[in-house]
Amino acid sequence: MGMSIFGSRKKRILVNDVHSHLIPGVDDGAKTLDESISILKDLEGLGFKQVVTTPHIYRDLYPNDESDLKVKYQELSERIKELKLNLELKLAAEYFIDDHFLSRIKNNVELLSFGDRYVLIETSFSTLPLIWDEVIFELKSSGYKPVLAHPERYQYIMDDRSFLERLKMNNIKLQVTAVSLIGAYGVGQQKIARYLVKKKWVDFIGTDLHNRSQIEGLNKTHPNRFYQKALALPLLNYQL
Numbered sequence: 001m002g003m004s005i006f007g008s009r010k011k012r013i014l015v016n017d018v019h020s021h022l023i024p025g026v027d028d029g030a031k032t033l034d035e036s037i038s039i040l041k042d043l044e045g046l047g048f049k050q051v052v053t054t055p056h057i058y059r060d061l062y063p064n065d066e067s068d069l070k071v072k073y074q075e076l077s078e079r080i081k082e083l084k085l086n087l088e089l090k091l092a093a094e095y096f097i098d099d100h101f102l103s104r105i106k107n108n109v110e111l112l113s114f115g116d117r118y119v120l121i122e123t124s125f126s127t128l129p130l131i132w133d134e135v136i137f138e139l140k141s142s143g144y145k146p147v148l149a150h151p152e153r154y155q156y157i158m159d160d161r162s163f164l165e166r167l168k169m170n171n172i173k174l175q176v177t178a179v180s181l182i183g184a185y186g187v188g189q190q191k192i193a194r195y196l197v198k199k200k201w202v203d204f205i206g207t208d209l210h211n212r213s214q215i216e217g218l219n220k221t222h223p224n225r226f227y228q229k230a231l232a233l234p235l236l237n238y239q240l
């Protein structure tokens with residue numbers, strides 16, 4: 001048997017992604033339909049079969065709403081079909097926690113979720129929002145399962161790892177970003193990502209892809225020991 005493109009045929013690959021910014025022109029991700037398609041072709045080449053794309057919904061920076069995103073998602077999906085890509089694209093969102101988001105959950109707005117009503121959320125990188133507990137309560141009350149995007153990247157978690165324990169106790173799912181494990185966002189972020197793998201607290205792995213230049217980092221991550229260890233965990237990616 002020969003070696004695979006990832007170095008050894010025994011290496012695992014991720015086939016279900018749950019975090020990416022591939023709807024063109026709506027946030028800091030892909031800018032055009034062509035760019036989205038190029039990235040999706042790259043992902044197909046890496047072995048991905050299902051990609052959940054999660055554009056930002058963030059009132060102050062990316063004021064998207066669910067219905068506009070659905071229209072753009074349809075356009076992209078049709079292009080994928082025309083080109084016969086061997087990959088399924090699904091739409092969810094990455095919700096920034098702010099008062100606007102809180103009021104929308106309270107008003108029973110149907111959120112963009114993936115799998116078994118998982119909702120991807122993010123906070124400011126510096127501080128935990130004061131409304132955190134309330135948002136989690138409201139999400140759960142509405143039947144959603146909160147997933148914190150890239151917990152390894154928040155300063156308040158790097159400063160106090162015990163918060164991760166609280167998250168696990170509250171059954172908040174944790175989505176680690178693949179390239180964090182090779183230090184793409186910094187050393188502190190890498191340490192937390194590796195700590196989560198060691199603790200077996202990784203629920204989802206995501207790529208958080210925004211553009212084509214990040215594909216190289218994803219390639220580099222594949223043979224990484226911590227990444228391979230993460231993929232051997234009973235990830236919820238495998239249940240999608």
Ligand SMILES: [Fe+2]
Pocket residue numbers: 019020021094149208
């Ligand atoms: Fe993201």
